[in-house]
Amino acid sequence: MDMASVTNWDKSGAPGVLTIDLSAVRRNWRRIASLVAPARTSAVVKADAYGLGAERVSAALYEEGCRDFFVAQYGEAVTLRSLLADDAALYVLNGLQPGVESDCALRNVIPVLNSLEQVGRWRSTASLLGRRLPALLQFDTGMSRLGMAPEEAEALSCDPALLAGIDVRYIMSHLACADEAEDPHNAAQARMMQSISESFPGIPVCFGNSGGSFLGEAYRGAMVRPGIALYGARPTDILTQPMEPVVSIDAAVVQTRTVPAGTSVGYSATYVTERAQKLATVALGYADGVPRSLSNRGAFFLGNVRLPIVGRVSMDSTIIDITDVPDGALSLGARVEWIGPHQSIEQVAEDAGTITWEILTGIGNRYARHYR
Numbered sequence: 132m133d134m135a136s137v138t139n140w141d142k143s144g145a146p147g148v149l150t151i152d153l154s155a156v157r158r159n160w161r162r163i164a165s166l167v168a169p170a171r172t173s174a175v176v177k178a179d180a181y182g183l184g185a186e187r188v189s190a191a192l193y194e195e196g197c198r199d200f201f202v203a204q205y206g207e208a209v210t211l212r213s214l215l216a217d218d219a220a221l222y223v224l225n226g227l228q229p230g231v232e233s234d235c236a237l238r239n240v241i242p243v244l245n246s247l248e249q250v251g252r253w254r255s256t257a258s259l260l261g262r263r264l265p266a267l268l269q270f271d272t273g274m275s276r277l278g279m280a281p282e283e284a285e286a287l288s289c290d291p292a293l294l295a296g297i298d299v300r301y302i303m304s305h306l307a308c309a310d311e312a313e314d315p316h317n318a319a320q321a322r323m324m325q326s327i328s329e330s331f332p333g334i335p336v337c338f339g340n341s342g343g344s345f346l347g348e349a350y351r352g353a354m355v356r357p358g359i360a361l362y363g364a365r366p367t368d369i370l371t372q373p374m375e376p377v378v379s380i381d382a383a384v385v386q387t388r389t390v391p392a393g394t395s396v397g398y399s400a401t402y403v404t405e406r407a408q409k410l411a412t413v414a415l416g417y418a419d420g421v422p423r424s425l426s427n428r429g430a431f432f433l434g435n436v437r438l439p440i441v442g443r444v445s446m447d448s449t450i451i452d453i454t455d456v457p458d459g460a461l462s463l464g465a466r467v468e469w470i471g472p473h474q475s476i477e478q479v480a481e482d483a484g485t486i487t488w489e490i491l492t493g494i495g496n497r498y499a500r501h502y503r
């Protein structure tokens with residue numbers, strides 16, 4: 132056995148190494164903050180900061196100056212709240228969950244109120260606790276997912292008693308098509324948000340996600356909510372200069388073999404060798420976020436050499452063709468690159484027929500994680 136390659140195993144025994152560059156996250160945040168200033172830049176850290184670790188990412192961004200953090204679920208907020216400094220605001224995008232109202236207020240978690248019913252419950256909570264409670268109001272401007280209809284905005288602005296005891300920090304909305312700059316939905320949503328904001332004079336708007344932040348002033352408001360761009364992926368098609376990559380993933384080879392022509396490879400024998408081929412089995416599978424749709428499509432890399440995936444991606448392993456690699460260069464324990472300098476997450480997502488958001492959030496928890 133080649134001792135040099137054996138030492139390539141991560142000491143924890145993990146089959147893959149996930150490296151997360153927190154200084155790149157900080158620089159990506161800084162880039163957006165400079166671009167959108169004087170608007171504020173928050174950070175969307177839902178789904179464990181898109182799989183990269185909400186605690187570490189939030190701490191790094193707090194140091195960089197970020198004071199506004201968004202999660203999706205109340206449970207995520209409960210976990211994160213105790214780790215964040217008191218002067219950081221923490222917002223819950225998915226609304227005010229029934230039964231948690233007082234707990235939410237006491238923990239200093241700020242709900243995004245998505246319906247008149249939620250506004251009513253927050254108003255009652257404020258009255259019960261005898262103090263004003265902060266909230267964001269979300270309006271649906273064209274996505275039909277979360278938030279109040281424009282008529283409800285009208286109802287709220289005509290009857291201020293409905294907001295008694297509620298300190299509305301921002302009104303917000305979310306863009307459906309910000310990843311495609313030229314999509315006419317964007318301008319339509321911006322127009323609708325503009326008209327809603329006229330009903331709430333003096334209350335700032337929180338609008339763009341990562342893509343929206345790059346679309347121009349009309350899509351930002353007073354605060355933007357970037358997620359994916361912080362984590363290094365291209366958020367919208369007009370962005371010419373890419374974000375700085377944050378994630379790299381390397382995987383260990385657990386077996387190599389040479390097989391003759393006509394040999395079937397992997398589950399359901401979807402690949403049959405056309406000639407004698409050298410194969411390596413890599414210790415990452417769909418349980419580690421390698422999409423099964425990459426079966427017979429995607430690749431790993433050894434330096435510049437592309438090593439195509441052959442056969443089906445399995446749960447814990449993937450077979451690659453290493454015929455182009457010199458004999459002995461890849462043996463037990465050697466590492467190959469899945470995501471890194473030779474293969475971007477954009478490329479992986481494209482090959483898999485999905486989006487970078489899904490690739491990042493699909494990364495499993497079997498990796499040895501290294502933060503830089």
Ligand SMILES: *Cc1c(COP(=O)(O)O)cnc(C)c1O
Nearest residue numbers: 175305340341342356357358359
């Ligand atoms: C997830 C989310 C974001 C962040 O979106 P990115 O495209 O990742 O920047 C912003 N706002 C809302 C409401 C979201 O759900």
